[in-house]
Amino acid sequence: MDLRLLAAEPSAAEREAIDAVVGADASNGHRVARDDRGRRHLLLPALRAAQRRVGWVSAGALGYAARRLEVPPADAYGVASFYALLALEERPAEVLHVCTDLSCRLAGAEVPDGAHPSPCLGLCERAPASLLTVAGEEPREVQLPESAPPLPQHGDESLRLLRRIGVADPDSLDSYRAHGGYAALRRALDLGPALVLREVAESRLLGRGGAAFPTGVKWEAVARQPRRPHFLVCNADESEPGTFKDRVLMEEDPFALVEAMTIAAYATGCEHGFVYVRAEYPLAHARLESALAQARARGFLGEDVMGSGFSFDVELRIGAGAYVCGEETALFQSIEGYRGEPRNKPPFPVEVGLFGQPTVVNNVETLFNVLEIVEGSGAAYAETGTSDSTGTRLFCVSGHVARPGLYEVPFGTTLRELLALAQSRPPKAVLLGGAAGAFVGPDQLDLPLTFEATRAAGVTLGSGVVIVYDESADLVDAVLRIAEFFRDESCGQCVPCRVGTIRQEEALQRLAAGRSHGDELEVLADLTAVMRDASICGLGQTAANAVASAIENLGVFAR
């Protein structure tokens, strides 16, 4: 794209779509205007709106959005070109994005002519999957296949996080309340913020997004910050290949997320929350928007929540195809309208987070656990699982199993038991934790699925990914795909990751093609250490994990 953005004019349709996000241009013929600055955070929504209207982001649309939001055009171009799903070249209104990631490869994914290959779409339980995007006056996105298999554990009385799924109507607030909804918020308002914080601390709940940080510690740190406002961010940018748990929760039980966010905000003193959902989850967007609107209309959000005097509202923000935006500070950058490049830490988000303010950021599954903790008690919650891994855990099981899908089991369940539930074929290998996780061999099936046991074994639960590879599977192909994934998703900001992910893929390609220089394994070991030690964020730090584990645990490329 030629960067003469200032000269290009948007089409009427593009102007209309962008105005719908940023407000009509009142600069001409008007006498009063307010606050053009500080609206940069609308840049990504505006670009997304333009693309949904006409199918791509033209120079005119980009320039117009930049002008309206007072963002320098080159800067706006930097943002637009950061996201894989924003097209800066003209393309048809209908685009099929075909998942070619880990689980879908196992299911024989093929990219037809004219379609775009895509990283994991989070539809692994129905692999091979794809996403159809249709631009126009009534834009839509369709997840294919459209129907999902029912929850494998449907009807199981012991389910906690999943108990309403397939039971309550996800489009009805009344149905949610009939199935126990908003009892937890009522109890939280009775307890007061301090006691809610105590219950969460006593539950010893650890974050479910991958980093396993104690939720109570995070909440207390934000609640303590004298600087206002505080922000709450729900990280629903679930993009780890093989992960789909948060999507199922948001699609099938959206009110629970809204309620849990309200409790978190109440406990930590936030008046404004964002839920940042990846672009590939259109059904979740629709269900959440509907849930937010209903909650607002019925006094569960907005001014004076449930008559308590507490005010809180949630805004839905949608990504545009960037795995790295799942990293919490990259996610803030994305919401603020910048390229989704992670920030250095410290300072940590509890002190300097979204818009530079103290910020609570929690994963969807983490927040779901809060409902049970508040409704019962932290101590009761901690009785499930092990002493270091309390509660239950969701696992996204896919690959060579008869019953792929989302499973909820108490911490401490072994991998073998989980695979039995999913009617797995005998595995040659299991990928735990996704692309940033690690492979384990058939000799490690008795591994208890807890934070402490996986840590001791040098692997991770990560985001709860369990992909099964049977004897027929091509592990070299899986390893190459993981390397390609990280090379593609590296934001390029820091050298160890930008260069390291490329060198890693090159070395693996040489090994796979039998064109070894003889030193690839040493190079890979070096890269693993360098990326882990010197990358700014978790993406680079974990980009060699799965590859290294395949070499160490499974003997892939063994000499």
Added chain:
Amino acid sequence: MFGAGGGTSSYEEVRETDLIVLWGSNARETHPIFFHHVLKALHRGARLIVVDPRKTASARWADFWLGIDVGTDIPLANGMAREIIAAGLVNTEFVERATDGFDAYAASVEPWTLEETERVTGVPASAVREAAHAYARADRAQLCWTLGITEHHNAVDNVFALINLALLTGHVGRYGSGLNPLRGQNNVQGGGDMGALPNRLPGFKLVEDESERARFEAAWGAPLPAKAGLHLSEMFEAMEHGELRALYVIGENPAQSEADQTRARRLLEGLDHLVVQDIFRTRTAEMADVVLPASATWCEGEGTVTSSERRVQRVRKALDPPGEARDDIEIVYELGRRLGVDLGSPAAEDVWNELRSLSAMHAGMSYARLEELGGIHWPCWDEQHPGEQFLHARLWEPEVEVRAPFKPVEHDPPVDELSEEFPIRLTTGRRLESFNTGVQTGGFSSPLHRDGTAIRLAAEDGARYGVGDGERVRVVSRRGAVEAPVRYDTGLRPGLAFMNLHFPDEVETNVLTIDATDPQSGTAEFKATAIRLEKL
């Protein structure tokens, strides 16, 4: 104001205030250093109101922009005042203790109801009300203005209208609240302080005050004229009448900066003798009988400058002036010698120390202290005095000796009236990278100069008069015509046009402007010209 010509507040207070009003100022482009302090305030959570006919770059940073019609500042200020009074938001304690003439002022603004204000200014009544309430309710507020207020035929009245608002709300004389005319150069303030005004001696003492004059005469050992001199516009009038026959121009370029340029140039050409002292060969210098090449004082000489916040700062010499260029002080005493007066050969510090002996407000500012403290705000009465961060704290003392008077002012629309023949209001101004007539900034090519010669219009006016974006047109006023390319500008509403004055060699904007001047300040009404467009 109130007797001393300087802004009341320091930059620190601007950073620490709660509300900033930029009235007739596009500080983001024209006072970028000052705007840094504004930005720091905004990042801290302060609010910004911008009053400007154009939706300028500054307005785009504002919480709230009021797009008034050119030359209706007094109606807007009076309308805000009436609303403040009607809503019971007057700082009655301050008004009763520290001001005079409230009742007459209140009566003078009474006709300016919100509806009437909207009718005259074009600003919606609700916005006038909101701005009035925001200013009156703010705990701290800074009211800042520039040429949008002063380049009018009733400039001084415009300033009084703003001062009245500050008196009404008590936004003066306190930390964080004040009134600030922003200065367009690093030493505009210092020039005035040193007495480079027709009616003032150094330290703002009046020429016509006999005892003050006697003090200076004694120190200088020479009689001084008993009457105030002429300001710039009066000089041109005197030239017109043949009373002024010789002119000594220091660091000015009137051949290009004066309004109604055709006339200005004719009068300059008719002089018996013209001397120009400058660092560049300006258009005026080209007309001169004698040119005195001067040093660039910011790097080729010693001395001081005084910023908008009244902070006197040292300037140090880094380079020798090129060629035959000489230091300004040296030129003055050499000139004295040729005229038969031996002024000695004082260094910059000697001149400064003489000033300190005559201007009480500079008395405590030795070079050593200026160095040590990184500059000092005037007034600084003695070598123990730290300087005043803000002025007029006396207005908040238990006993106010000299009260600040309200000065009721009446609306007086721009002289160059709009008519069927001249239906478009042209206003002129500056842009970020250029400086006045371009003497210092036009000598090199830069992409930032792009479209600097254009006449800017709303796209609606382009359609109405059949001139496209980029098309060259003839711009005609009652005094002259220039050709310029058209640029559409979303910051302008229909009926309002804008031109820069930085590129007079290509487009002589000031051929169009009117030399209607304020009798007190001598500034011409550059901001309000009636024009029409003619297709070429």
